[in-house]
Amino acid sequence: MASIEEGGDSGHKKGPGVKKAKKLSTRVDMTPMVDLGFLLITFFVFTATMSTPTTLDLNMPKDVKDVKEQTEVKESSVLSLMLGKNDIIYYYEGKLLEDGSNFKTTTFKGVRDLIINKKKEVISRYVRDPECEAKAKSEGKPISNCADKDFVVIIKPSPEATYKNTVDILDEMTINQVRTYAMVKIFDQEFELIKVTEGATPANK
C-alpha cells in the first residue's frame, strides 16, 4: 500500500544532453501502520485492566482446647449468623432459645441492615469505659471504637453454604466495620433447625 511519490521531472528545461537526477520523495504512507498501532493499543488496554485480582486477609485463631482461654462475650451483644443453602442466612441474637423462637431468616441483602441495627443497639447500651477510652486515645484511635467493642458477630457457615457466601459475609463485616467477628463451626442443633426451617418453607424459594 505504501506508495512512493515520484517527483515531477517530465519537463526538459535544460535542453538535450543534460541529465537530471530523478527526485524521489521520502514520504511513506503511514496510515496502515498507525491503524495497526491503534489496534494493538486497544488490545493491550483491554487486556491490561480487565481483571485485577485482589486479596482479602483472613486471620484465624488458634484452636483452643482449654475452656478457660476462650474469649467470653456478652450474650446481649452477640449476633449469630448461619449461612444456609441458596444464599439464605439464619440468625439469632444472643442465645438460641430452647424452643427456637428467636431463630429467624434473612438474605444477603437484608443482613446489612440487621448488622447495622444490632450495632446501633449495642452502642446505645454502652456505658462509658474510661480505661478503654484512655487506651484508644493513647493509640490515636477514635473513642467511638470503645462503644462497639462488645459487639460480636459469630459466623457459622453450614456445610451447604458456598465459598462465595463465606467471602460475602466476611466482606459485610468490613463494610459495616464490625471489629470483632469469629468464624465457628456450626452446632448440630443449629443445623437441625435450619433443616426444619427449610422443610417448612417451599423448596422452590
Place this chain on the structure above:
Amino acid sequence: MTPFVDIAFLILSFFIMATKFKPPEPVEIKTPGSVLSQKLPENNAVMITIDSSNKVYFTVMSEKDKTKFDAIINGINTSQNLGLTPAEIANFKQTFAVGVPFAGLKQLLGTDAKEQAKLKQPGIPVLDTLNNQLVYWIQQAKAAFAGEKLNYLIKGDGASKYPTFEAVISALKKNEEFKYNLVTSLDDIPVGTELYKREAAGEKDLKK
C-alpha cells in the same frame, strides 16, 4: 501527524511492557468479589485453588527462586516414598498446579507439562481429616521457605462448598499457620455504609 503517531506508539510500548498475561490455569475459577483492594503477592507464595466442583489444587509461586520447587517436591518424594525419577522431579517446576493424590503424582509428573492440562485431575484429598494430604504439601512448602515470608493464597470458586474451604483452613492450621489471603476480584464499596464514609474521609488503611 508524526507527533501523534509517536505518542501512540509510546503508549503502545508502555502497555506491551506493563501487561502480564495470566498463567494458564488448570480450571477456570470465578472468584467472589470483595471490597478490600490489596495487591496479590506473586512471589514467596503458595496458592491453594478450590474449583467449582470442590477439587483442591496446590501451586507454588516462586518466580525468583526456582530451587524452592525442587526442595518441595524432594521433600514430598522422600516423606511419602513415591520413588520419583529425577526427570519427574525436574518436571515439577513446569507443572502449574498439582491436583492429584500422592498415588497419582508419579503419573502427573511423568506427563509433559503442556499435556498436563488435558489430564483430569481429581484434586488433592482434603475432606477426610485422617488423610488430609494438603497438610504435607504445606508442611514441605513451609520447610522450603523457612526463614522467609510465605503467603498462603486461597483461591476459591464462588460456587464451591464451605466444607472444602474449612478443610483447607484446617490443613493450614495444622501447620500452625493462621494468616491467609483469600483471592477475590474487586467490588465497589456500597454507598452510604460505614466503610464508604471512611473511604470518603480519605482514610488509607481501611482494614482496621
